[in-house]
Amino acid sequence: MEGKINDLTFEKKVKVALLLEVRKVIxxxxxxxxxxxxxxxxxxxxxxxxxxxxxxxxxLEAFAxxxxxxxxxxxxxxxxxxxxxILKAYISELADEIKSKKEPRKSKNKKEKELPVQQKMETDPGPSSDINEEGANSPVFRADSPIYLSD
Incomplete structure (x- = not known):
């Protein structure tokens, strides 16, 4: 059997792995x-x-x-x-979560200076009201999500 797996192309190996995962989910x-x-x-x-x-x-390739x-x-x-x-709204929410977790890029403009921490705290409006009930630290993939597969 080991010889048969090694003879498969990369695409066939990926397909077999996907089919096995689909079976597990089903x-x-x-x-x-x-x-x-x-x-x-x-x-x-x-x-x-x-x-x-x-x-x-x-x-996706064509869109890019x-x-x-x-x-x-x-x-x-x-x-x-x-x-x-529904899927578009979920993906948009997920993309926003991922984007907000990334660190902001440093400015290339040398004239912009970093605000002191105290000024940042005064100007920061705090958490927005659109954060879900689970809070900002909720997991990216939830069991109730429409595209949940398995662990």
Whole structure:
């Protein structure tokens, strides 16, 4: 069996890994809702996920290329989810969380000076009212999120 795996192309190895993960998720979800899936239905779902990822990857590549970039960014992902308002809202929220966790870049303008800490505290409006009930330190992936897969 080891020889068979080594003979596979990188794409085939990724596909096999994806199909195995899809099977695990289906078994977990099926167990939670007390519903059984046949091996054929599991394989079909895995194939559907694979094809959907291929199309999504091509779309992301096209969006980035259209914007004269070589790397897809969160705006491209939002554009990919544009036809699903709930998913788009979730992705936008997730992108904002990730963006807010990054450190701000240092200014290239030497004339701008860093405010003393006391002045920063006085000018900082504090946490905004749009933070969810879990607070600013909530995990990025939650079990109730629409795209939760598994650990």
């Amino acid at each position: 078994e977990e979800v099926g167990g939670n809702i007390q519903f059984a899936f046949t091996k054929n239905s599991t394989d079909l779902i895995g194939e559907l996920v694979w094809k959907k990822l291929i199309v999504a990857g091509s779309d 290329k259209h914007a004269k970039r070589t790397t897809a960014n969160p705006e491209d992902v939002k554009l990919l989810a544009r036809r699903n308002p």
